[in-house]
Amino acid sequence: MIRPLRWDPCIAHSGAEVDSFIADYFATADRKVLLIAGAGFDPRSTAVAERLSAAGAPVRAILFQESRPKPAQGLIERAKANAGALTSAMVDHVLIPIEIFGSDGAVVGGRNVVGLLGRQTFDGISDVIVDTSALSVGTSFPIIRYLVERIESGKGPPNLHLFVAHDPTLDAAIQSVPSDAPGYVHGFKGGSTLDGSATAAKLWLPQLAAGRRGALGRLHDFVGPHDTCPILPFPASDPRLGDRLAEEFLIELESGWAVDTRNIVYADEEDPLDLYRTILRLDDLRKPVFREVGGSLLVLSPLGSKVMALGALMAALERDLPVAYLESISYDLDKSVPSTSATPNLIHIWLEGEVYPQPRPALHSEGTAVL
Template identity: 40%
Template sequence: MRDHWGNCVTHFDEEVEGFIAEYFGQSDRKCFLVAAAGFDPRSPIIPNLLSKTLGSNLHAVFVREERGENNEEVLRTSADQNEEELRKTISNSRVERITIFDPADNAPIGGNRVAAVLSGIQLPEGTTDLVLDMSALSMGIAFPAARILLDIAERSDGLNLHLMIASNPELDVSIVGEPGEKVQSVRGFAGNAGRDVDIPKARIWLPQLAQKRRGALERIKASLTDLYKICPILPFPARDPRRADALIEEFGDEIRGDWAVDSRDFMYVSERNPLDSFRSIEMLRRRYENTVKDIFDPQLILSPVGSKVMAAGAMMAAIKYELTVQYVEVLRYEIDETAAKAPKMDIVHVWLDGPIYKGYAQQ
């Protein structure tokens, strides 16, 4: 099971549009989409692409992440506009408003709420494909949603699961989130950190470095004890060839100070291909476990706080190997108008599960 993930069928940019037109254009295709209905301008991109081909054969649930009155008025207005556009684009759809924080104690509950919604979903009769659009979903929502949808797909006969992402690293930088105080595991991604073993634990933390995410990563680091090593993940190759260098400079105090990162411990993964992130984490895990076998209990802890494409690969690794994903939920967002403007959107498709992988054997 899931042995094919290192070699999933993938498409990029214009290839994605061609795939949607050819594959979803078949008359027997009936698709159920889970996507965001938020302020992020990427919200309508994938739904629009699918709707043009599938028409009435497309059904959808759109998640509206509610953070109370914390967000700026302009962001709520943008979210309202995107929600209205999505309702018009896909008539067979509904919007689920997911409360991210418990009003009683401000504890993050969004993951549990979205898991409850999707676990109880009734797919339209004849559904052949599930699509999770991660473009504008927060990690605390996207990761639990992926796990639930994968479980549905794997328990069903003939059901396909696709991940799709409209990615733009420059836009990510312009969306600034204020991290909350509580560090926790993403719902469904506690990993094996709590298992009881007789040998000492050896933890490696893999923080995904991203611009303007120092606050979140500092909180996560402060919550982790007895770390054996820290291996920061950097985007390379990237659309901006100097993005990795800029991140090393931005996190220089942490890298040289409390984190004590050896230059050999940086991980470089593609900003464009989620399978590169998956394979890199998979390889590190395999080598690490072989090295400390029977001496230490190896544990990888992931914190993918930046690019959704890189995060998708980390999510796949976390699901396959039961790894821990630590994060800090965002209290509120604002737009940094001084950030560099986004030149273009990158579109990514990963065919995660389905009958095409039946009988796959890892070579």
């Protein structure tokens, strides 16, 4: 049975539409805004905050600084400059360091950030904005799930917005060093650990990204899927990107993962809703096929493009799908990359709020709440 989608239709904007939306919506006197963003080295860190400041919106900001072992000095300097720009734009702010790894090497960033949010007050806040531009998947996904579950339980805030500054060239330029411990993002184990899923036909949906062969290889071994449907960006700003990724992962596609070319998933690089709908369509198609033989389980691994990661996030939230991820120990960014992104392509998703009629299609949770 095809289930109604929670975010279809969905209020979304991109490019110049985002600038207009920020200027019109957040400048009104009745909006009291909480911005949650990353104060990191990413050149896109300040794009959303600066536009909110220019609109004259009354904003309180929670700025998270992700801390990893032995960061490069150049990245520290970039992060300090971005933090300075953010705190200048957001006068009412708090700057909070987040340890991504524990003393034993375990990934604790998602749990830490949710714990800190749980001690924050949302009284009087009309809109919460999560800017994922400078936040990792391991941090941003738990933040967003926490907020969605607050709203579902009637605790507010009334409106939840997601923003990301899209720059595929920059995504490719940021080189990450993955850890050796794949796992599930905090709050996103889905049905993967339930006894009823032990015999389920497991389909892995990894988002292919340049330079991530090693990380995706470890994730494949961790997930142990029965089938794999890699996700390639198409259409994309670079028409040849999908071909280059297929060439880079040729060994995995042909032998390591034994992927039938008909099982490759194509998703619009600049539209998170395209991947969201595709994932849920696959879920709907597989459910009746495998119902009598243990069921079906989709496992997501969003690496690379932050925009496509939002599409995976929305699907994971709606169907409580597990998200297998390999956290980065460190990053590297060439010195030639500008310290700020001059013309980022902003994407906005109005995830929850007064704009949607009630009641809405329910989220399908397996009891993995992060509240």
